[in-house]
Amino acid sequence: MDVTDDLLGLDFFADASLTANPYTYYDAIRQSPVWHEPNHGVVLVSGYDEVVGVCRDDRDTFSACNVVSGPFPGLPVQPEGDDISDLIERYRGTLPISDYFATFDPPKHTQHRALLARLLTPRRLQENEDFLWKLADRTIDGFVDSGRCELIASFGTTFTMLAIADLLGVPESDHGRFQRAPELVGALAGTSGNHIGVSEDWFVDYIQDRRRSPRDDVLTKLAEARFPDGTVPDAIDVARVAVFLFAAGQGTTVDLLSSALLVLADNGELQEQLRNDRALINPFIEEVLRLESPVKTNFRLARRSTTVGEVEVPAGANVMVMVGSANRDPRHFEAPGELRLDRPNAMDHLAFGRGIHACPGAALARAEARVSLERILDRMADIGIDEDEHGPPEMRSYQWEPTFLLRRLQALHLTFSPIEATRK
Numbered sequence: 158m159d160v161t162d163d164l165l166g167l168d169f170f171a172d173a174s175l176t177a178n179p180y181t182y183y184d185a186i187r188q189s190p191v192w193h194e195p196n197h198g199v200v201l202v203s204g205y206d207e208v209v210g211v212c213r214d215d216r217d218t219f220s221a222c223n224v225v226s227g228p229f230p231g232l233p234v235q236p237e238g239d240d241i242s243d244l245i246e247r248y249r250g251t252l253p254i255s256d257y258f259a260t261f262d263p264p265k266h267t268q269h270r271a272l273l274a275r276l277l278t279p280r281r282l283q284e285n286e287d288f289l290w291k292l293a294d295r296t297i298d299g300f301v302d303s304g305r306c307e308l309i310a311s312f313g314t315t316f317t318m319l320a321i322a323d324l325l326g327v328p329e330s331d332h333g334r335f336q337r338a339p340e341l342v343g344a345l346a347g348t349s350g351n352h353i354g355v356s357e358d359w360f361v362d363y364i365q366d367r368r369r370s371p372r373d374d375v376l377t378k379l380a381e382a383r384f385p386d387g388t389v390p391d392a393i394d395v396a397r398v399a400v401f402l403f404a405a406g407q408g409t410t411v412d413l414l415s416s417a418l419l420v421l422a423d424n425g426e427l428q429e430q431l432r433n434d435r436a437l438i439n440p441f442i443e444e445v446l447r448l449e450s451p452v453k454t455n456f457r458l459a460r461r462s463t464t465v466g467e468v469e470v471p472a473g474a475n476v477m478v479m480v481g482s483a484n485r486d487p488r489h490f491e492a493p494g495e496l497r498l499d500r501p502n503a504m505d506h507l508a509f510g511r512g513i514h515a516c517p518g519a520a521l522a523r524a525e526a527r528v529s530l531e532r533i534l535d536r537m538a539d540i541g542i543d544e545d546e547h548g549p550p551e552m553r554s555y556q557w558e559p560t561f562l563l564r565r566l567q568a569l570h571l572t573f574s575p576i577e578a579t580r581k
């Protein structure tokens with residue numbers, strides 16, 4: 158048995174060693190970019206072209222009903238035949254997070270996703286960015302003088318939570334209760350139950366209030382949003398779309414920030430390069446998204462029997478769309494394990510997915526990362542890994558969240574020198 162055989166024997170869904178480093182495993186399975194894995198009968202799609210192929214086939218062939226849960230628990234009955242569309246409609250309500258539009262298929266998916274349209278205009282995103290600059294400074298104020306921090310608790314969690322609250326137009330006077338609720342999110346990782354946490358009731362109240370008495374604010378725009386056919390959604394439908402943004406967009410953006418800072422804190426030369434040439438921040442963010450994709454993977458259910466690549470996939474199969482692996486596919490990215498700020502096809506990465514479910518929050522996530530890095534570099538010099546917590550350079554140790562869905566660092570302790578008087 159060679160090393161590859163050993164790796165192929167691992168259970169991707171349960172093996173703790175793969176959360177610390179999934180990449181050698183990805184390299185092994187990518188030898189067969191579409192592979193029926195033996196432990197749970199899931200079809201692992203790990204090659205770049207094959208992942209794009211599945212994502213582009215979300216209308217007719219694949220359903221997103223199992224997007225975060227895959228085979229856990231899967232449909233309650235054994236699928237039979239070459240088209241299980243009826244079975245999916247009968248049982249999709251039994252699957253985790255089935256109330257949220259990420260699990261919907263067209264035409265219902267199209268209708269519900271459209272409720273977001275007025276939140277994601279260039280103008281709204283610019284207003285939101287103005288808030289992000291202030292928020293970044295306010296959050297950094299909370300710890301900068303001490304010269305050390307645990308980035309996720311001190312900065313990431315609050316910053317990413319309030320970034321979404323502001324996008325949705327939640328009044329600043331209500332931000333406190335969102336700030337106190339970070340433990341409620343992260344539902345992408347939770348595969349049981351249907352409740353995300355940031356209270357749907359808060360949003361039902363906002364929507365009902367703005368429907369009764371419209372104001373000149375973003376929540377009113379949300380309350381007035383219509384389905385594309387002109388019908389008025391129930392307040393709970395709008396609330397669920399709003400609340401799902403926290404589940405999908407808060408932890409994932411923390412993951413991007415912590416991966417970015419881990420790289421910079423361990424590479425003083427790169428840190429200085431970015432500090433001195435801020436135009437490099439954007440390509441750096443894209444490379445971190447590619448190399449350490451916060452969403453490692455998600456799922457689709459084969460509605461019809463089909464082929465992916467050359468491999469037959471029967472109707473009813475759980476197909477795992479491994480964007481984290483696709484982003485390191487050497488058939489698409491030269492020297493895929495290297496961080497290259499001048500990579501010509503860097504933007505091809507699939508960290509935000511592709512097709513009808515592609516991440517609607519990508520522009521916000523990128524803005525959050527850019528603003529955070531700008532202000533962190535402005536206000537913190539000589540950022541390094543805290544060796545008391547993570548060990549010396551040759552023996553670093555980090556705790557990763559034991560989830561196969563997300564690339565999630567549990568804590569990142571940093572040391573730095575505060576930079577005086579640069580508050581903007």
Ligand code: HEM
Pocket residue numbers: 221224258259260270321401402403405406407409410413450451452455480507508509510511513514515516517518519521522
């Ligand atoms: C670095 C941060 C982020 C990453 C890596 C990320 C990644 C992804 C990926 C890969 C998908 C596609 C899932 C699929 O194909 O089924 C997705 C969907 C989604 N993301 Fe993000 N996301 C991030 C941030 C955000 C933010 C900030 C928001 C909201 C403000 C957000 C909201 C959503 C929503 C609502 C969906 C479901 C879309 C649909 O099914 O139509 N995400 N995200």
